[in-house]
Amino acid sequence: MLTHLPFDPCPRRAPTADEPLTVNLRSLPADVTVPAHSHDWAQLAYPLRGALRISAAGMAWLVPAFRAVWIPPGIEHEVVALGEVELRTVYVARAASPLPLGACAVIEVSGLMRSLIEALSEAVKGEAAEDRLRRDLMIRLMLAEMRRAPPLSLGLPLPRDRRLQALCNALIEDPASPLSLAEWAERVGASERTLARLFQSELTMGFGAWRQQLRLARALDLIGRGRPGGEVAAELGYASQAAFSAMFKRAFGVPPGRFMQERAKLA
Known part of the structure; x- marks a missing residue:
């Protein structure tokens, strides 16, 4: 039975200056642990099925489906899958961060944010001006939705x-x-x-x-x-x-x- 999932420091699509927000599709086996690691960019982990337990900076967050956990850049964190987990990982460049850079948080995911996450996960980085404009507008709206998302008190301080x-x-x-x-x-x-x-x-x-x-x-x-x-x-x-x-x-x-x-x- 797989209990630890080696961390791949190179995600499918990291954010860039030209594309400050990217969405990746992930699946985690049941009860697997992703060892402690950190990113140069911020991350919003959003489970669609199953739940996550995130440990970071002396806290633990339990993240059920249709909520999301915000992890700022540079914060070392361990991820545990509670059951089989299908999730989206939203990577955000540090300069474009819509949420505080000093602490993790669990937030509500609005209906609009869910739609934007799915649309951005399917968007092809085309060269046509219309494609670039559509992607850029979705990114700007996604960042605005993250900024206004209500936080949830699901953090547990760890001793x-x-x-x-x-x-x-x-x-x-x-x-x-x-x-x-x-x-x-x-x-x-x-x-x-x-x-x-x-x-x-x-x-x-x-x-x-x-x-x-x-x-x-x-x-x-x-x-x-x-x-x-x-x-x-x-x-x-x-x-x-x-x-x-x-x-x-x-x-x-x-x-x-x-x-x-x-x-x-x-x-």
Whole structure:
């Protein structure tokens, strides 16, 4: 079984001064890891099927289908495919960057942006003036859509302390774990008080808030795959579907059912 995918530093089409934004089609095998690497250009990774987990600059981002993660140039990042992943990678020249260059972020992908990504992936770099004008206009509009895209709070800060790393990594693998902070303390070799202090000092949030953020990100992935709300609630460790729905609505403004309806319109 393939677990690591060697990184190819030469993408299919890198951005240039003449073409500051390019779109590439990618497919990743199930559960494969692309080792840590960086680019001279910015990247917008946009899954159409499956989900991605991106680790970079002390943070992790869970990126479900029909959302995208922005990775600035020069930031080293590791990519993990959650299931089989079909994605588009949008490369953007540093000088044309529409989003901040200092940090990664997950953004909403509008209907117009989706259409532009597909059109640009199919566009042939022709020499005719009309072809060049059409491509340039699509690139300008794509950059404008990226600039105005609303961000999503799907980033998880990652700790430096080895004991807290062990706890957080275990939760990432099993978000439904019911273990309390006191029970985790016994497993990772630290007192409950020490872990509580580390969560605040390293991650600027408590244990419960960090776990809920993780579960929210995972919920978006599972719902985006069409999983029923009851199954998602059980898989994430909620006592009932109602409790899960209430948490989801507080975070995203709509219940899971409506989110699934809106997602179906995008598919």
